[in-house]
Amino acid sequence: MWCQLFLYHINPWENRKQLFEQVGVQFQESNYPDKIRVRELCEETACLYRQPSSYGELLQKFGLADKREAFVSELSGGQKQKLFIVLALIPNPKVAFLDELTTGLDTKARRGVWKSLQELKEQGLTIFLSSHFMDEVEILCDRIGILKDGRFVFEGTVQEAVDLSPYERLEDVYLWFTGEEETGDE
């Protein structure tokens, strides 16, 4: 099946440069060169965009200002995740894609990242978040989509999802939608 996808009326295959000026992406795995410092990684990212945000301010905002000269590899898990949010925000994007942002973080670091995301939302940034944690989804997301075998089986608000299913907790709702509720007994 052929599908054509447009984001902000831009075809991502024909005009990828134009589109990626407006998009911020954070990947699940952290990917950066060995022996690179926080400031250098930010500089390299910022120089690729026409109108980047000030990474100094972003680092400040995410509590990483004192880590500017540290090696990225020396940061803690939570600090790294925050740095990757900073990198995703450097383009000054209209939309940010964040992939399993809080996997592997301790409770405190997770809460810190949530707070940052809430603030970004309030400023009007569109965020696509993928997550395995239903508590996170309930707190952060205005609209959710549930994927099964690569296709949406539900799209709407958390409340709508709960109403459609026989369950109350989003975790149970999720399992019900994906048809995996029984597998726990095997």
Place this chain on the structure above:
Amino acid sequence: MNKFLTMLKTELKLSFRGMDMIIFALCMPVVVATILGVIYGNREAIPGAEYSFLEQSFGALSTIAICAGGVMGLPLLISDYRQKKILKRYKVTPTSPTFLLAVWVAIYAIYSLLSLLIVFGTLSLFFGCRFNGSFGGFLLTYILVMLSIFSIGLMVGGIAPDMKTASVIASILYFPMLIFSGATLPYEVMPSVLQKAADILPLTQGIKMLKAASLGLPLESVWSSIVIMFAFMIICGGIAVRFFKWE
């Protein structure tokens, strides 16, 4: 600051921190030059020649860094970045493969030119070598040889599926070229059978051109080498850009 210079500055710093190019592209040529200098001193290249054996070797020694950066450094850097998914991150930024490849080529070009200066300094200060060719002509030839050898490395890095494959291919290219093309072991002392075999290697052709340019011999004598070098540059460079893989 300009985006090219910003990238170049940081990538160069990262490369310095890695140390391997400092050893293989900057130190090694000086070491080999010194060894040849100590062995051959002021001896004539062939009895009655107007230039010394060492002066004849300058062109070859200046390519050790080209070989290290082009067929070892470049492909390993690119495949390492692909394996670490750094290229995947660049894929979703408004940048192009050509831009990134240009930055990396610039890094190894800087190493090569630095090495050229150091080798030249060593030979002229400590071993009394004179440069008889035209500087401009030599530099142009040097850049042509550099770009064509680099394009081989770009192609390997651009299309090798993973770091392991890239490093195997790089080794297969690097060691024979380093030893048999005349870059370290002088071409003139090889038996003629080995010379014939060495002529297949692109770097051998490049070194012939550089020798002619540095000794002030007519470039007409090496026109076939020039054609071969251009062909390598265009074909391999073209393949590298056309078939570049982000991930």
